[in-house]
Amino acid sequence: MVAGIRAARLGRTVAVVERSPSPGRKLLASGGQRCNLSNTLGADQFMERVGKDGRFMGPALEGLGGPKLREFFHGIGVQTVVHDGFRVWPETRKSSTVLAGLIGELERLKVPIITACEVLETAFVDGHFTATHAGGAFHSTELIIATGGLALPKSGASGGGYRFAEGFGHKITARHPAGVPVVTAEDWTARCTAHTIGKAHLQVAIKKHAKIARTGDLIFTKTGLRGPVVLDISRELSPLLDRYGEVPLWLNLCRGKGQEDWQGIFKEWRAGPQRALGDALGEHLPGELVDVMCELSGTSPSIAVQQLKGEPRDALARTLARTPITVIGHTGYDGAFITRGGARLKDVRPETLESKLQPGLYLCGEVLDLDGPCGGFNLQWAFASGYLAGTGAGMAAGDAAATPSAAR
Ligand SMILES: Cc1cc2nc3c(=O)[nH]c(=O)nc-3n(C[C@H](O)[C@H](O)[C@H](O)COP(=O)(O)OP(=O)(O)OC[C@H]3O[C@@H](n4cnc5c(N)ncnc54)[C@H](O)[C@@H]3O)c2cc1C
Structure with a gap:
């Protein structure tokens, strides 16, 4: 026109x-x-x-x-x-x-x-x-x-x-299809659909393509991920999906905090008053995601923060800094913007x-x-x-x- x-x-x-x-x-x-x-x-x-x-x-x-x-x-x-x-x-x-x-x-x-x-x-x-x-x-x-x-x-x-x-x-x-919601292998996203995570960071976890990363609002769906950050990164993911069949991603849902940041936070928690790990983590993430993070790292939200030690502590720091999730598809041209x-x-x-x-x-x-x-x-x-x-x-x-x- x-x-x-x-x-x-x-x-x-x-x-x-x-x-x-x-x-x-x-x-x-x-x-x-x-x-x-x-x-x-x-x-x-x-x-x-x-x-x-x-x-x-x-x-x-x-x-x-x-x-x-x-x-x-x-x-x-x-x-x-x-x-x-x-x-x-x-x-x-x-x-x-x-x-x-x-x-x-x-x-x-x-x-x-x-x-x-x-x-x-x-x-x-x-x-x-x-x-x-x-x-x-x-x-x-x-x-x-x-x-x-x-x-x-x-x-x-x-x-x-x-x-x-x-x-x-x-x-x-x-x-x-690009500008499109993605489908993930993991089904835990279905438990978190009530939440929008601001400034979520998504990065492709394939060494050769690790430069592909975006930050923005993320929404969980019954089958995967959507929201502005997903629409943006999906422009890069769709071709990779064709090439590799699936694309592993790392999510950071806590405003860029890395493993070392978390180890520092855990140290402060241990020195502070006794409380459940889930309550402490709840200051950083919605409850459903706290449960998911604990499950993925093999720990329990009900333990006291003072009990978080050794490998479970390191695994939790790793998971929070880089939550693994695998994209296995997208919702096709019907759900795509471009x-x-x-x-x-x-x-x-x-x-x-x-x-x-x-x-x-x-x-x-x-x-x-x-x-x-x-x-x-x-x-x-x-x-x-x-x-x-x-x-x-x-x-x-x-x-x-x-x-x-x-x-x-
Ligand atoms: C749901 C949705 C929301 C979007 N929101 C935004 C937004 O807010 N901001 C933004 O920047 N972009 C947005 N986009 C993307 C944007 O709309 C498109 O990039 C843009 O419309 C492309 O313009 P175009 O003129 O190239 O094609 P189109 O807008 O697709 O127009 C092409 C036209 O050609 C006609 N046509 C096709 N084949 C034939 C044929 N053989 N004979 C006769 N006619 C034919 C089609 O019917 C169509 O009307 C959105 C896309 C979608 C799907």
């Missing part, structure tokens, strides 16, 4: 084609229907947080990075707010406001949104793109693939765009998002092999890349007199 707005503002004849009965269904679902549409990071920090391919976003963020994106939305009647110094939301706290703004602008620009129309095939024949659907075909001088990823299939995600890109010679990298993987970046020019393989073809948003963590990164990328692709297509050499025909 943003690509369509931009190309239309540049004077081109545009049609937005959508397979669902209405556009922007994923946008509506985003941010718990409140749409965390961007964040306040500067471009450099933004790209750093995205990871190794973040720099590809540079030209798109230059054109419609955080402040400019907010101006763009204000320009179409969507006021935005930041309450925590980081996340950008619509002032109404409703994603429907963002969608209404985009649809309103497309209407103002007389861009048709052709809904319930799934593009089945795309091709470039005799100097024109053809996008075939059940009732016929569209023909145009430029084509923008903005079909998103595979997450949340009920929003319309189909993966068709990967096939279209492949048809033009683009390589598609392996795809995985797709990791997609159309290979090497085949696309970052400064315009035009294909290097097929002039006049543009790719933007999640269909590309780029994804970010939680916190407005993915929508910011979708909007900024859409704007850049719309700029490229809008200003393309395609003879202005021979503007694309969007006839059905």
Whole structure:
């Protein structure tokens, strides 16, 4: 939709084609229907947080990075707010406001949104793109693939765009659900579902991948782990799951306290008044987790703190500092926010998002092999890349007199 707005503002004849009965269904679902549409990071920090391919976003963020994106939305009647110094939301706290703004602008620009129309095939024949659907075909001088990823299939995600890109010679990298809750081998998580652990630290316990670590809010589920920190680290875990079948993790649920910190705390407890280990640990962890930690380290919460000695004491310090847990799966695309993987970046020019393989073809948003963590990164990328692709297509050499025909 943003690509369509931009190309239309540049004077081109545009049609937005959508397979669902209405556009922007994923946008509506985003941010718990409140749409965390961007964040306040500067471009450099933004790209750093995205990871190794973040720099590809540079030209798109230059054109419609955080402040400019907010101006763009204000320009179409969507006021935005930041309450925590980081996340950008619509002032109404409703994603429907963002969608209404985009649809309103497309209407103002007389861009048709052709809904319930799934593009089945795309091709470039005799100097024109053809996008075939059940009732016929569209023909145009430029084509923008903005079909998103595979997450949340009920929003319309189909993966068709990967096939279209492949048809033009683009390589598609392996795809995985990301931003997704994980399933663990251990079932003790089911006993702890009432609790959110702030500043939990998760680290991959495979030497080669030990750099993969995240800190944030963690929630236990009946089958594993969820919460912002899990959604973030799952971007890295999904590919490892494919590779190794299971991924061992270490959890630190006590704000980074290491084994030595715990040994110091135990010493203080021993010198203090007599009380049960469970009561003392209860100052650091919810009761259910106290029981779990004691079980995992082979001790009992009912012993007196003075009785905590030798190997059981060391085992408890180890377990508290690095609680072992094994990820054996995830909840799949139905429960995922994003797709990791997609159309290979090497085949696309970052400064315009035009294909290097097929002039006049543009790719933007999640269909590309780029994804970010939680916190407005993915929508910011979708909007900024859409704007850049719309700029490229809008200003393309395609003879202005021979503007694309969007006839059905
Ligand atoms: C539940 C949920 C919450 C999220 N919350 C946030 C958030 O708060 N902040 C954030 O930054 N990101 C969030 N994300 C991620 C973000 O929504 C996506 O990264 C973003 O929507 C991707 O934009 P896109 O335009 O590339 O793809 P999409 O938004 O998926 O749009 C692609 C469109 O193409 C259509 N389409 C696909 N194939 C065809 C075809 N063959 N023919 C015609 N139409 C087709 C689809 O129906 C769809 O409407 C969330 C994702 C989910 C699932």
